[in-house]
Amino acid sequence: MATLNIDIEKEQQRVQSELEKQGLRVLVCAGTGCVANGALEVIKKFEEFGVKTGVMSAQDKITIIPTGCHGFCEQGVLVGIPKLKTTYVKVKVEDVEEIVESHIKGGKVVERLLYVDPKTKERIQYDEDINFYKKQTRTALANCGNIDAESLDEALAVHGYEALAKVLIQNDPNAVIDTILKSGLKGRGGAGFPTGLKWKFAAANRGGKSYMICNGDEGDPGAFMDRSVMEGDPHKLLEGMAIAAFAIGADEGYIYVRAEYPLAIKRLRKAIKEAEERNYLGKNIMGSDFSFEIHIKEGAGAFVCGEETALMASIEGERGMPRPKPPFPANKGLFGRPTVINNVETLANVPVIIRKGADWFSSMGTENAKGTKTFALTGEVNNTGLIEVPMGTTLREIIFDIGGGIRNGKKFKAVQIGGPSGGCLTEEHLDVPMDYDNLAKVGAMVGSGGLVVMNEDTCIVEVARFFMNFTQNESCGKCVPCREGTKNLLHILQKIVKGRGTEEDIETLEELSAAIKDGALCALGKTAPNPVLSTLKYFKDEYMAHIRDKKCPAGVCSALKQYTIDETLCKGCTKCARNCPVGAIEGTVKNPHKIDQSKCIKCGACYDACPFKAIKKG
Amino acid sequence: MVEEKSINLTKVDEIINSYEGKKTNLIAILQKVQELYSYLPMEAMTYIGTKMEGLSPATVYGVATFYAQFSLEPKGKYVIKMCDGTACHVRGSMPVYNSVISRFNLKNGKYTTEDGMFSVETVSCLGACGLAPVVVINEQVYPKMTTDAMKVILDDIIKQERE
Known part of the structure; x- marks a missing residue:
């Protein structure tokens, strides 16, 4: 047992009483999505009505909290007022006055800004009652959208650094590893390797210099959970890293973040600075013997750097190319020293497991996948x-x-x-x-x-081509199976979507995929054929339609489709002709138009532009 | 090929020094240099490769060409980044992209307009998938784009530039 010079419980009480002084908390989502929808202007407008001008003095005070991503990006800007059990969606600057006057001051809910259930068409007042939230169990994301991501005090109010204090007082790194092992936590970045085991391997090399790395190079197109954690609850990530570093005996860590996430980088930098200033990170954390400093490394746009050995090469300032394993990072990683690399979401789960226990965590999930x-x-x-x-x-x-x-x-x-x-x-x-x-x-x-x-409007073959185009672009070129294999897979898929595929192509796709899976050096190559194989397995008909019938059933592949104008629906508004980039549409005002197929480049601009749905594709 | 202007290397020196000339900071140094010039001038890369210990111009060039973020040619005043991540792709990012490409008559691997006003590029994912399809012009994020909306935005920028 060790004693600390920060009493986390007292800190929590202090922060709680501070929060009570804030009066009515108005949470405005300021994640990337909501900022794009105008969240910063909404916040500014609220502030005009808020504490500064004193308009609220008759009422309770209101405090505007810019939060991290609340997850419901499409409905942004999201404004939550927990005390009034209300969440407003799609809020615009011009709505702010009505929210303040009608609801906050007058007690009357602004119905028109409530979420509408797409099925029942009912308006729902509070996010806890919206199906989108009701059916979720938020642990890694628990605080995202509910706290000011740029304040350490707000993190403390929601148990921030409580787990770190707990492990530092206990002062038993092996016990930490045992808890994580017992919880069944597996890596959330893709591979699903047991986190505790990874730590255990690295801990076997305790004594010399070792590193703790957080992989925030969230490169998968269509995934943004790590961005949300880094933007919405950065202290939880820092705490998770510190606990991991304590367990494996590392005193230095890196967070590798994609350069495409500028807001996440900004918030992490701020969080690290504040945590260091207040001794939740840095030298002798909370007065213990444990020291840990964290650096941020910005990626430079290479998907392969999400692979752990490539990521380490990139931190070392080199081309981000994977290295053969073994040696595994736990033995020989960054700068040749023992290293653990965990994904953002994995680390965000660590503090709550320490706080609530392994059994709590493993009570959720399935036999082999907990939490x-x-x-x-x-x-x-x-x-x-x-x-x-x-x-x-x-x-x-x-x-x-x-x-x-x-x-x-x-x-x-x-x-x-x-x-x-x-x-x-x-x-x-x-x-x-x-x-x-x-x-x-x-x-x-x-x-x-x-x-x-x-x-039904998505062409599966085109999707397979899309993914292959992505992996081919991102292949680092080090090993032949991935470099040449993905290129040929892509070539065949391009042929098929252009209507020039043959039945033998299917066989070649399968054979080549198997070879790449076997022979590629890293996970990027080994998994690259998956989109092709799974679509071939479940949508062979669609491939065959492209190959045999020269048709794209979804009407997506431009070489296989034709746009025509339905004369009975065309009102002769000329919008299609004005939008056509190649002048392929002819016709006079108020008379049905016609597409010259020899000029048409099948871009679909007319299809999108037509207000009468008179343009047919197929 | 754009003509290489001679550049002020003292600023590059300052950047190298701010990172203590460590070669592990090479990527960060290149990022700063690119921030300064909007691209990586060959002269700057050669200088970094010669000046910094443990590096060669070839290594610097190798790193610069590996990462998609680095550009070896000057970019336009407005950089239009069309997100073509899966979510944006499924919701129709390509028609929007094609409308821009054909508007500026860009083809055969050319992504910057003659007048140096616009550069057009696709990026794999900006993590704003809930707002798909997304376009970023310089720092500004435009959600739920359509070909129509894109036209209006570009018209506005061009009008603004004329004034």
């Missing part, structure tokens, strides 16, 4: 956003309950899970409990947790 998982639910679904559910939740619950079903009443076709390393699943998989093993069985993977929902 919760975040998913970025996007694409053609009504409620897009970031969610967190217990492992083992089915796709049906996620897409149809939380996600509110497919938008515009269209039909569900497939869901792409796990990004460029994952696969496409169909209707028959909607009831599979999602965890590492079950998804692997059906040819997909949890991956980082991107879920892109597709409807």
Whole structure:
């Protein structure tokens, strides 16, 4: 047992009483999504009505809290007033006055700014009652959207650094590792390796210099959970890293963040500075013998750097190319020293496991996958956003309950899970409990947790081409199977979407995929064929339609489709002709127009522009 | 090929020194240099490779060409980044991208307009998937883009520039 010079309980009491002085807390989401929708202007407007001008003095004081991402990006800007049990959605600057005057001062809810349930069309007042939130279990994301991400005090108010204090008082690194092992926590970045085991391997090398790295290079297109944690609750990540560093005996750490996430970088820098100033990080943390400093390394736009050995090469200032394993990072990692690399979400789970215990954590989830998982639910679904559910939740619950079903009443076709390393699943998989093993069985993977929902208008072959184009671009070029293999896979897929595919191509795709999976050096290459293999498995008909019938059933592949104008629907408004970039549409005002097929480049501009749905594709 | 202007190397020196000339900071140094010039001038890269210990111009060039963030040519005043991550792709980022490309008549691997006003590029994911498709012009994020909206935004910028 060790004694600390910061009494975390007293600090929590102090902060609580500070928070009470704030009066009515108005939470305005200031994550990347809501900022794009104008959150900063909304905050400014609120402040005009708030503490500064004293308008509220007759009432209780109000305090405007800019928070991190609340997850419900599509409905942004989100404004939450927990004390009034109200969440407003799609708030614009011009709505602020009404919220203040009518609701905060007058006690009358502004109905028109409440969320409308896509199924029942009911207006719902509080986010806890919205299906999108109601069916979630938020642990890693617990504080995202509920606290001021730029304040250490706010983090302390929600148990921040309590777990770190606990392990420092106990002063037994092995006990920490045992707890994490027992909790069953597995890596949330994709591979699903047991976190405790990783720590144990590195801890075996205690004594010399070692490093703790946080992998925040969230490169999977369609995944943004790590961004949300870094932006919305940076102290939780720092605390998780400090606990891990204590367990493995590291005194220095790095957070590797994508350069595409400027807000996350800014908030992390601020959080590190404040934590160091107040001795929650740095030398002799909280008066203990444990010292730990954290640096931030900005990525420079290379997907492969999410692979742990490539990431270390990048931190060392080199080209981010993977190195063969073994040696594993736990033995020989950054600068040749023992290193542990954990993903952001993994580390965000660590403090709460220490605080509430391994049993609490392992009570959630399935046999082989404990706890919760975040998913970025996007694409053609009504409620897009970031969610967190217990492992083992089915796709049906996620897409149809939380996600509110497919938008515009269209039909569900497939869901792409796990990004460029994952696969496409169909209707028959909607009831599979999602965890590492079950998804692997059906040819997909949890991956980082991107879920892109597709409807009948999505061409699956084109999606496979899209992913192959991505991995081919991002292949670092070090090993032949990935460098040349992905190039050839892409070439074949391009041929097929252009209507020049042959039946032998299918065989070649399968054969080549197997070779890449076997021979590639790192996980990027080994998993690159997954989108091709899973779509071939479940959507062979669609490949065959492109190859045999020279048709794209979804009407996406431009070489295989034709735009025509339905003369009975065309009102002759000329909008299509004005939008056509190549002047392929002819016609006079108020008379039906015609597309000259020899000039048409099939860009779809007319299709998008027509207000009367007179343009048909197929 | 854009003509190389001679550059002021004292500023590059300052950047190198602010990172203590450590080669592990090479990426950060290149990022700062790019911030300064909006691209990585060959002269600056050669200088860094010669000046810093343990590096060669070839190594610096190798690192610069590895990462997508680095540009070896000057970019336009307005950099239009079209997100083509999965969510944006599924919700129609490509028609928007194509409309920009054809508007500026950019083809055959050319991504900057003749007048140096606009550069157009695709990026894999900006993590704003809930707002797909997303376009970022310089620092400004435009959510839920359509070809129509894109036209209006570009018209506005061009009008502003004329004034």
